[in-house]
Amino acid sequence: xxxxxxxxxxxxxxxxxxxxxxxxxAGAGSGKTRVLTHRIAYLIEEKGVNPWNIxxxxxxxxxxxxxxxxxxxxxxxxxESIWVSTFHSSCVRILRRYIDRLGYENNFTIxxxxxxxxLMRDVCKMAAIDTKVYKERSLLAAISSAKDEMISPxxxxxxxxxxxxxxxxxxxxxxxxxxLRANNALDFDDLLVKTVQLLQTQPDVLExxxxxxxxxxxxxxxxxxxxxxxxxxxxxGKYKNLCVVGDDDQSIYKFRGANIxxxxxxxxxxxxxxxxxxxxxxxxxxxxxxxxxxxxxxNVGRKAKSLWTENKEGEKIQLRQFDTAYDEAEFxxxxxxxxxxxxxxxxxxxxxxxxxxxxxxxxxxxxxxNIPYKIVGGVNFYARREIKDLLAYLKTIDNGQDxxxxxxxxxVPKRGIGLTTIxxxxxxxxxxxxxxxxxxxxxxxxxNIARGAAKLESxxxxxxYFKGVARTESLSDLIKEIIExxxxxxxxxxxxxxxxxxxxxxxxELISKIAAYEENSQDRDEKPTLSGFLEEVALVADxxxxxxxxxxxxxxxxxxxxxxxxxxxxxxxxxxxxxPSYMTVTSDDPEEMEEERxxxxxxxxxxxxxxxxxxxxxxxxxxxTHYNKTSxxxxxxxxxxxxxxxxxxxxxxxxxQNAYFQAKQAFKTKAFSTGKTAQQFTVxxxxxxDYTVGDRVRHIKFGEGTVExxxxxxxxxxxxxxxxxxGVKKMFASFAKLQKIK
DNA sequence: CTTGTTAGGATTTTT
DNA sequence: TCCTAACAAG
Numbered sequence: 001x002x003x004x005x006x007x008x009x010x011x012x013x014x015x016x017x018x019x020x021x022x023x024x025x026a027g028a029g030s031g032k033t034r035v036l037t038h039r040i041a042y043l044i045e046e047k048g049v050n051p052w053n054i055x056x057x058x059x060x061x062x063x064x065x066x067x068x069x070x071x072x073x074x075x076x077x078x079x080e081s082i083w084v085s086t087f088h089s090s091c092v093r094i095l096r097r098y099i100d101r102l103g104y105e106n107n108f109t110i111x112x113x114x115x116x117x118x119l120m121r122d123v124c125k126m127a128a129i130d131t132k133v134y135k136e137r138s139l140l141a142a143i144s145s146a147k148d149e150m151i152s153p154x155x156x157x158x159x160x161x162x163x164x165x166x167x168x169x170x171x172x173x174x175x176x177x178x179x180l181r182a183n184n185a186l187d188f189d190d191l192l193v194k195t196v197q198l199l200q201t202q203p204d205v206l207e208x209x210x211x212x213x214x215x216x217x218x219x220x221x222x223x224x225x226x227x228x229x230x231x232x233x234x235x236x237g238k239y240k241n242l243c244v245v246g247d248d249d250q251s252i253y254k255f256r257g258a259n260i261x262x263x264x265x266x267x268x269x270x271x272x273x274x275x276x277x278x279x280x281x282x283x284x285x286x287x288x289x290x291x292x293x294x295x296x297x298x299n300v301g302r303k304a305k306s307l308w309t310e311n312k313e314g315e316k317i318q319l320r321q322f323d324t325a326y327d328e329a330e331f332x333x334x335x336x337x338x339x340x341x342x343x344x345x346x347x348x349x350x351x352x353x354x355x356x357x358x359x360x361x362x363x364x365x366x367x368x369x370n371i372p373y374k375i376v377g378g379v380n381f382y383a384r385r386e387i388k389d390l391l392a393y394l395k396t397i398d399n400g401q402d403x404x405x406x407x408x409x410x411x412v413p414k415r416g417i418g419l420t421t422i423x424x425x426x427x428x429x430x431x432x433x434x435x436x437x438x439x440x441x442x443x444x445x446x447x448n449i450a451r452g453a454a455k456l457e458s459x460x461x462x463x464x465y466f467k468g469v470a471r472t473e474s475l476s477d478l479i480k481e482i483i484e485x486x487x488x489x490x491x492x493x494x495x496x497x498x499x500x501x502x503x504x505x506x507x508x509e510l511i512s513k514i515a516a517y518e519e520n521s522q523d524r525d526e527k528p529t530l531s532g533f534l535e536e537v538a539l540v541a542d543x544x545x546x547x548x549x550x551x552x553x554x555x556x557x558x559x560x561x562x563x564x565x566x567x568x569x570x571x572x573x574x575x576x577x578x579x580p581s582y583m584t585v586t587s588d589d590p591e592e593m594e595e596e597r598x599x600x601x602x603x604x605x606x607x608x609x610x611x612x613x614x615x616x617x618x619x620x621x622x623x624x625t626h627y628n629k630t631s632x633x634x635x636x637x638x639x640x641x642x643x644x645x646x647x648x649x650x651x652x653x654x655x656x657q658n659a660y661f662q663a664k665q666a667f668k669t670k671a672f673s674t675g676k677t678a679q680q681f682t683v684x685x686x687x688x689x690d691y692t693v694g695d696r697v698r699h700i701k702f703g704e705g706t707v708e709x710x711x712x713x714x715x716x717x718x719x720x721x722x723x724x725x726x727g728v729k730k731m732f733a734s735f736a737k738l739q740k741i742k
Numbered sequence: 743c744t745t746g747t748t749a750g751g752a753t754t755t756t757t
Numbered sequence: 758t759c760c761t762a763a764c765a766a767g
Contacts, residue, residue, distance in 0.1 A: 059757080088757055113756085188757055255755065357753055377756090411743095418743045541757065559755045581754050599755080622752070623758040 003074060004038060007031075014243075014276045015039045018047055018215070021236075021270035022243040023263070027307040028292070028605035029283025029565070032245045036217055037067060039243065040082065041074035043215055051078040055213040055235070057087055059220040061544040063563060067219075080524075083213070087228050088188065089539050091195040095186075096535070098198055098205050104184055107531050109395055109402045110538035111180070111187045114383060116140055118404060119183075123175045134168060143173050147189035148225045148257030150196065153177055182435070184401040192227040199234045210238040220563070221246030225257035233269055240270060248303050249296050252559060252599050254591075263303075281307050281605075283565055285314025288611050291637045292604040298636055299594045316643040318612040321630065325358075325573070325619040329365040332570050335612065336371060336553055339568055346372055350554045350566040352603050354579035357621075358572060359555050366553065376556035377542050386492065386503040387510055391537065393482050396437065397466045398530045403429075403436040410459060413491035417459070421452035437463075462486070475528055476515050483507065513537075558603045569607035571600075574615040575628035600633045613637075690740050697721060697738040704741065 004012055011031060014024050015038045026032035040056065043049040058064045064084045071079045083090065092110070100106055111119065120136040123129075146156055153174040160166035180187065186194060199206045216236050218224065221244035224232070236242035248263055267273045281289055289309050296302070322328040336349045351362055356378045366373040381387060389412055395405035407426075411417045428446040429439035439446065440460050443453050462485065469481050483489055489507065492500045514533060521528040543560050554566070558579075573579055580596040587593075604611060615630050691697055695707050705723030719738065 061757095086757070191757090252755075253757095256757080355753055355755080380756095414744080416743065420743085539757070543756095557755065579754095583754065596754090620758080 003041065007034070007038065008280060010276055010278050010280075011035050011038075014278070015042050017243075017274055017276070018043055018049075019241055021240050021266070021273035023221075023266050023273055023275045024243065024245040024278060025263075025275065025303065025305065026245050026247055026278040027281060027305060028247065028250060028602070029281040030278035030307070031280075031282055032219070032278065033067065033070070035278070036219060036243075036245060037070040037074060039217065040071050040079075044075050044078060049215060051075075051081045053212060053214040054217075055083045055090070055215070056085075056217045057090060057219065057232070058084065059086065059223065059563065060541055061086060061089070061539070062541075062546060063219065065544075086539065087224075087231070088191050091191040091231070092535055092539065094195050094198070094205075094209065095191065096531075098202065099194060101202050101205070102194060102198060104181070104186075104194075105399075105401070107184075107399050109183070109185045109399055109405070109534065110191070111185050111404070112380075112383065112538065114388070115185075115404055116187050119179055120172075120176060123172055123179055127171060127175055129168065129172060134165075134172070139169060139172050142169050143176060144189050145257055146173065147193050148227055150193060150227050150230065182401075182433075183403050184399060185404070189227070192231060196227055196230050196234065199231070206234060206237075209235055214239045215241045216243070218242070218244040220250075222248050222251035222260065222263060223253045223258045224262050226259050226262075229259065229262045229265075236270075242270065249299075249305075249598055250562065250602050252562065252595060252602060254595050260301075277305060279305055279307055281309040282311075283608055284309065284605060285311050285609060287313050287316055287641050288604060288607050291317055291611070291641050292601055294638050294641075295597060295604065295633055295636045296601040299597055301591070301594060315610050317637065317641055318610070319634065319642045319644045320612065320614040321644075322614065322616045323618060325361050325616045326365075328572060328614050328616045329361045331614065332362065332572060332612075333365045333369040333371055335570075336568070337369065344568065346551045346553045347548065348567040349570070350556070350561065350564070350568070350606065351570040351572055352556060352558050352561050352606065353572045354558060354581060354599075355573075356557055358578075362555055362572070366555075372552040374546070374550075374552045374554055376546060376554060376560050380540075380542050381506070381509070381545070382537050382540065384503075384506055386488075386506055390479065390482065390488070390507065390510060391534065393466070393486070394479070394530060394534060396463055397470050397478075398534060400437040400463075401435045406437045406440075413487055415455055415459060417452060417455050421449055421456070424449050424452075425456070470530055475518055475530060475533060476511065478530075479511055479514055558599050561606050562602055565606055565608055567607075567609040569603070569611050571603050571611070571613045572615075573619070574613050574631040574634050575619070576631050577626065577628045578619070578621075579631055580633070597633065691738065696741040698741055699723065699738055707738075 004015060007015060008031075011034065014022065014035050018039070024032065024035065026035070036056065040054060043054060044051055056064075056067060058067060064086060068079060068082070068084045071082065071084075085093070095104075095108070096106055099108060117136050117140065120140055121131065124131050124134070124136065124139075151159070153170060156173055157167070157170040160170045180190070199209070213235050216232065218232055223246075232242065232244075244266065246263055248260060251258055251260055254260070267275070284292070286309055289307060289311075293307060320328070320331060322331065332351060336346070339349060340346060353359065353362075359375050359378065363373065363375060382391065389409060392405040392408040395402050396409065400406070407422060410422065425436060425439050425446060429436050432439070432445075437460075440456055443449070443456055443460075449456070465485075466478065466482060470478050473481070489504055492503055517533050517536060518528040521532065526532070543556070546554065558571075577585055579600070580593060584592045584596045613634060615628070615634070617627060619626050619628065691707055693707050696704060697707055698704050699721070703723055703725050705721040708720045708722050721738070
């Protein structure tokens with residue numbers, strides 16, 4: 001019996017078809033990862049392919065890690081020399097070796113969205129563009145889609161003839177590119193664009209990678225954009241051993257340039273491509289799958305396919321409607337608690353929503369219900385202020401050409417270097433066409449900075465000192481030295497007590513991430529370098545931090561949930577205007593609604609055993625109360641598949657723009673809630689706390705600590721606790737749910 | 743040059 | 758509602 005016997009007919013066909021182009025259309029839950037991993041195993045074990053010649057591209061680092069792990073289990077040895085990585089990190093690896101051929105230095109830095117925006121602001125200032133008329137974000141969006149389509153600034157300009165707005169954009173695009181180059185920096189899109197440019201212009205480099213990657217596999221193929229497709233087709237151009245796996249029904253990144261034509265064009269670009277459909281679903285119950293099929297069948301533009309399953313019908317889909325989003329959150333928390341009581345672990349449950357902002361209410365509810373949870377998304381760890389500051393130090397030490405980084409930290413912590421001084425340096429640097437940091441090193445050449453000169457000099461001396469440390473000491477020592485010498489943490493502490501603790505924790509985490517990086521490199525027999533660390537850090541997504549070994553409920557957006565599965569799934573906020581989003585509802589492009597529906601399909605098919613969909617009649621959005629109808633997607637699920645609780649009333653559909661009605665509602669709500677608060681007031685206060693000053697207590701998130709003070713707040717007790725790990729926190733007793741220890 | 747105040751924007755999704 | 762960036766005052 002071999003490992004391939006457990007596959008079905010189509011899966012086996014896909015695994016055994018090793019040579020020549022192959023397109024696998026894999027429906028949700030049809031075991032595509034199994035096919036990919038078994039295919040790799042088959043290549044190595046049966047076909048004698050050197051692992052070194054295999055490249056597998058996934059969407060996230062997490063998926064890459066999992067794939068490697070699973071291949072590891074199937075293959076005896078050698079899996080470590082397979083390249084399994086994301087598009088972006090593959091490109092970085094190639095560019096680090098060869099980008100000097102395009103006139104960059106090999107230690108280029110990578111700009112994230114925030115960096116791009118700062119750079120764009122400077123560009124607009126320079127080009128005298130009013131950012132009130134042309135927003136940085138929309139300019140960047142235009143440039144990004146141009147890059148996705150591999151349109152250069154010059155081409156963009158040609159296309160812009162006659163269109164004033166486009167001409168402006170073209171001008172900005174050109175200047176933006178110039179600045180990036182001057183900073184020796186690439187943005188995310190550049191990583192792909194420059195790699196393709198490199199492969200197109202350097203025959204020997206192309207030849208090398210074509211030889212090396214004789215077998216290429218691409219996961220989540222439906223979400224690739226034009227430049228990614230070009231990258232893959234160049235690499236596979238010689239041997240054509242390219243296997244792509246995708247599902248057009250799960251294409252949810254069109255807004256980011258994902259090009260559905262890549263699936264359709266595949267057979268054109270690679271003639272005699274074999275196409276295999278995987279249509280048996282192993283993940284979900286019959287009811288869940290029927291619901292998913294029913295919803296997605298409303299889309300016109302899709303490849304015909306029919307997913308089926310041998311699984312049992314299972315539970316009906318639970319539909320709940322609530323008065324407010326608070327009620328919804330409360331229900332979800334309680335229901336999860338019920339699941340856990342019935343034998344599930346927290347990890348079996350996931351709550352999915354359309355926008356990150358929805359996580360807040362849920363989080364509050366989970367804290368007060370003592371349910372461990374993890375929120376994926378929102379602000380990336382490496383995008384936090386304190387982390388970016390420290391990374392800017394590291395970047396400055398590593399690559400003095402990154403002006404953005406230098407300017408970020410020149411006065412952080414405060415050194416009395418103000419805007420006027422910085423601008424003078426900037427002007428002088430621009431005039432002489434040298435970098436900001438280089439200008440700092442030749443201070444005497446800059447006019448009118450007599451007063452600031454001494455401070456600037458000591459800043460330069462500090463950086464030069466760090467460079468020395470970087471040469472002789474380990475990375476861990478370097479970061480500690482930076483924190484020490486700059487007094488960064490002390491500065492934080494004096495600034496604001498509330499935030500400071502969390503920020504210091506983040507810094508500690510950064511230190512351990514650096515240590516982990518050093519360890520990992522040593523395991524791989526690589527030398528840990530500053531550039532290496534910065535590179536790794538630039539490309540991590542929040543989803544990568546999900547850890548199956550920890551038991552928590554996962555909260556995330558539908559987009560982040562792609563590729564994951566859970567026994568119990570909650571789709572929250574199923575309301576028109578939220579999901580599908582307001583933008584989509586008001587748009588006159590029907591394609592957008594189809595994409596939104598695909599997103600819904602992705603959400604439904606994440607569920608293995610039980611799916612709960614919920615909505616609220618009334619929801620606070622940016623401080624305003626919105627009255628939403630139930631989502632049109634709910635109406636697309638056949639009624640017989642659903643079960644509604646007592647709380648659901650479909651008849652009640654509230655008009656959105658009726659001022660009188662809203663006023664009436666608001667009045668009612670107010671009247672009602674005052675009464676309720678008064679009640680709560682007595683309840684909470686009447687209830688005595690079972691701990692007092694000096695007692696040891698436990699908090700769900702912050703761990704153990706000692707109560708330092710208890711004060712009577714407006715309607716609740718305010719408790720100050722010194723936590724062992726998390727520092728001092730102030731919180732409301734009824735919200736914090738502290739438990740006394742012993 | 744630093745600090746405090748205010749006005750405006752954000753929330754559709756992210757490597 | 759909350760956060761950021763721009764502006765004004767010390």
